[in-house]
Amino acid sequence: MKNLYMNHLSLLNNFFYAFFILLTISGCTNNEGNRYHITNNYNKEAITYFTQVGFNEKGTLKKWQNDMTVSVIGKYDRNDLKSIDEFIKVFNGLSGNIKMKRKENGGNIIINFGEDKMFNPKGYVGLCSARSPFFFSNEISSAKILIAPILGAKQKRRTIHHELLHAIGLKHAIGLDGVKTEYKSYNMMGVNGYESIDDYEKQTQDIQNSELDKWAISILYDSSIKPGLKKSDFIKSIKK
Ligand SMILES: [Zn+2]
Secondary structure, three states, X not given: OHHHHHHHHHHHHHHHHHHHHHHHHHHHHHOHHHHOOOOOOOOHHHHHHHHHHOOOOOOEOOEEOXXXXXXXXXXXXXXXXXXXXXXXXXXXXXXOXXXXXXXXXXXXXXXXXXXXXXXXXXXXXXXXXXXOOXXXXXEEOEEEEEEOOOOOXXXXXXXXXXXXXXXXXXXXXXXXXXXXXXXXXXXXXXXXXXXXXXXXXXXXXXXXXXXXXXXXXXXXXXXXXXXXXXXHHHHHHHHO
């Protein structure tokens, strides 16, 4: 009788133990901060830049989970296609499993070289809207880019690269605690905006390939970085 009771008790204990483990596992999957760690090593400067450009205004990271195809419409020329292909080459060299290529028609990223007053009522020189498959999703599944025809060749190239960086999921550097950033303008996401086209032409003469932008692509498409990651959890995991 005593034995039977003990067996029953240990069975009960096992049941609670199993329940406890289950709770712990589900607790972990609900908490990215505990589970999350970056597997690769990135330098401090790259991490600081990414902390500013990798998350939206709500502090959430969004990225593609499928390959990207870029189609072009409007009035474009050979140089524009060359600029796109240059970006694609750089991206594919850094993006791990997710790849990008050009497609004749119907790509999931459409670049319109032209005017679209509905999409661009304020007349920006470049614009990008990256979209998710449904409202709460942190995945990007399509993007629409507008490139104004008024730009000179160098600025157009820069604008194409800048808008494609938006399309893959990067934002403007907002500065820590909302302070305006001090990033040089050749860091594509390092500046908030320009006062006029003249200002833009003046500030973007210094065209270099920004190492920080390349690092930002690498970190964003690092397979250990998941869509929906919170900026606060990313910062916490860096400090560990
Ligand atoms: Zn922008």
